[in-house]
Amino acid sequence: MKVLLINGSPREKGCTFTALSEAAGEITKAGIETEIFHIGKTPIRGCTACGLCRKNDLGKCVYDNDSVNTALLKAKESDGFIIGSPVHYASAAGMLISFLDRCFYSGNRYFAYKPGAAIVSCRRGGSTASLDQLNKYFTISNMLLVSSQYWNMVHGNTPEEVQQDLEGMQTMRTLGKNMAWVLKSIEAGQKAGIPLPEKEAPQRTNFIR
DSSP states (O other): OEEEEEEOSSSTTSHHHHHHHHHHHHHHHTTOEEEEEEOOSSOOOOOOOOOHHHHTTOSSOSOOSSSHHHHHHHHHTOSEEEEEEEEETTEEOHHHHHHHHHHHHHSGGGTTTSEEEEEEEESSSOHHHHHHHHHHHHHTTTOEEOOOSSOSEEEOSSHHHHHHOHHHHHHHHHHHHHHHHHHHHHHHHHHTTOOOOOOOOOOOOOTTO
16 A cells, blocks of 8 residues: 655645655554655646546646656555645645646546545644645545544744644644554455445536526
């Protein structure tokens, strides 16, 4: 089993990385592989609604000059996900949102029926709005939402300050433990022969018709 932790911060080893690493440590202790994937600093274009990924059933985005398709290859082989972001203007980082829009639209099949969690890092405010924004990717994708003892956030302006947020760091460790527990529970269910939920044909309703 493997958990892919996505670092959506422009700073590869900053506050978001510090929080993700704390959660990853507990997952590793449980005998589950982890990888922290940094989306990078190269600009990531938003989805242009070309529809070619769905039309051609690619399982990847047609734009191949940034980290999106690299992450999708990793997602295909992963069993759980933790997505981390700094808070920018009471929102998740803009480049991460562009990244996630394209990942979840073109590669939705790699996330469905797997557990996911979001974490956010902020100096002071905007954390709950950002957390809610990220959780919506999971809850529209047939994913299991993994929680902790408190909302998944840390506070601090530097990695050192984040480490002083004792409750925040404990929340990250609890999240890691809960993620490992959910993954092992899913594995036990699979071994017991419990199938995935039967999927109905999608019904799309527009409110003006």
